[in-house]
Amino acid sequence: MFSKACEYGIRAAIFIALQSLQGRRVSLKSIAAEINSPEAFTAKILQQLVRSGLVESLRGPGGGFSIPGDRIAQIRLSEIVYAIDGDKLYEGCGLGLEQCDARYPCPLHDKFVEVRRDLRNMLEQTSLDELLTGLEVGLTYLRR
Amino acid sequence: MFSKACEYGIRAAIFIALQSLQGRRVSLKSIAAEINSPEAFTAKILQQLVRSGLVESLRGPGGGFSIPGDRIAQIRLSEIVYAIDGDKLYEGCGLGLEQCDARYPCPLHDKFVEVRRDLRNMLEQTSLDELLTGLEVGLTYLRR
DNA sequence: TTAATTTCGGATATTTTTGTCCGAAATTAA
DNA sequence: TTAATTTCGGACAAAAATATCCGAAATTAA
Ligand code: SF4
Ligand code: SF4
Numbered sequence: 001m002f003s004k005a006c007e008y009g010i011r012a013a014i015f016i017a018l019q020s021l022q023g024r025r026v027s028l029k030s031i032a033a034e035i036n037s038p039e040a041f042t043a044k045i046l047q048q049l050v051r052s053g054l055v056e057s058l059r060g061p062g063g064g065f066s067i068p069g070d071r072i073a074q075i076r077l078s079e080i081v082y083a084i085d086g087d088k089l090y091e092g093c094g095l096g097l098e099q100c101d102a103r104y105p106c107p108l109h110d111k112f113v114e115v116r117r118d119l120r121n122m123l124e125q126t127s128l129d130e131l132l133t134g135l136e137v138g139l140t141y142l143r144r
Numbered sequence: 145m146f147s148k149a150c151e152y153g154i155r156a157a158i159f160i161a162l163q164s165l166q167g168r169r170v171s172l173k174s175i176a177a178e179i180n181s182p183e184a185f186t187a188k189i190l191q192q193l194v195r196s197g198l199v200e201s202l203r204g205p206g207g208g209f210s211i212p213g214d215r216i217a218q219i220r221l222s223e224i225v226y227a228i229d230g231d232k233l234y235e236g237c238g239l240g241l242e243q244c245d246a247r248y249p250c251p252l253h254d255k256f257v258e259v260r261r262d263l264r265n266m267l268e269q270t271s272l273d274e275l276l277t278g279l280e281v282g283l284t285y286l287r288r
Numbered sequence: 289t290t291a292a293t294t295t296c297g298g299a300t301a302t303t304t305t306t307g308t309c310c311g312a313a314a315t316t317a318a
Numbered sequence: 319t320t321a322a323t324t325t326c327g328g329a330c331a332a333a334a335a336t337a338t339c340c341g342a343a344a345t346t347a348a
Contacts, residue, residue, distance in 0.1 A: 314323100
C-alpha cells in the first residue's frame, strides 16, 4: 500500500513522538535500531520529515530528533505520507486510465474513488498521538 | 495503487474481452497499440494471464488473444490482479508492522483493515463484463 | 515444402526504489 | 582549542520493477 520509505517514516515518527512525550531526544542510531530499519536510508527519510517541518533535529552530542509536544496531536499520518510519497496516493485511476473521459466513467469509477477517498480520510483523520495510545505496553510493536 | 504491470494487464483484459464479444481475436500488436503500453512488456503480462487460464492464446497467422464469451462475465478484477501481483494487496499492515501483536492493535488497525477490505471487495465484485458496459461509445477511453 | 505470421521464453537493458559510504558541518564538552 | 558526537548532503551501489531484443516454436496458407 505504501512505499518502504513511507513505512519507515511513519514508524520513525511514532517512535520519536513516543520518546518526545517523555522529554527524550532520539538519535538516528536508536531510531533505526528500534524500528528495525536500514540506518542510512532512514536518515534520508528523517531529513525529508525535518525539511517538511514535521520533525525537529539537533546536531552534536546529545542531539537527535524530536517532535514538540503540542505538535504530536496536530500531525496527521497524511502529512507524513505526503512529505515522503507526495500526492501519488491521490492522483490518477487504479486502471491507469488517467485520461479517460470523466463524463463517461467506467462502472468501477465510483467504487474506486470511494476506496481511495476512504484511505485518504483515514490518513487525514489519524493524528500521531492516536497511534501512541495503543502502544502503552511497550515498543515491541514497532519491530518486525 | 497497482503496479504498472497490473494496470496494463487490466486494460489489456478489457480490450480483449471487448473484441472477443464480437468474435475477434486480437494480436499483441493491436493490444499494445490500443491500450498504449510497451509491446514486449505487455507480452510478458499476457503470458501470465494465459498461464492463469484467464486468457486464451493461439499462435500463427490469424492467431492472438481471446476470452471465451462465457468467461467474460465470470472473470473478476481480483483474479487479474492476483495473477499479476499475487496477494501483495492483501497481506501485511500499512505501517509495515506486520508482526505487531494483533491482541493490542494500534488505533489505525480497524480503519486500515477496513480500507483494504473495501478495495478487495470492490475487485472481487467487479466482473470484466461490467467494465465493458461503460465503454460502448468506443475504445478511446482505454488510451492515455 | 516453404514462407509468413504470431505467441513463447530466455537473456539483456534501463529506470526507479531501496540502501550504503563517507566526508563536511554543527554542536557539545573536556 | 581539541576531540567527540551527531545530523547533513552528495556520490555511489544493489535490488526490484519496468522495458527491450531476439531467436525458437507453433500455426496457417500459398
Ligand atoms: S471512469 Fe474508470 S477508467 Fe476512468 S478514471 Fe474512473 S475508474 Fe478509472
Ligand atoms: S495493529 Fe496497527 S500496526 Fe498492527 S497490523 Fe494493525 S494497523 Fe498495523
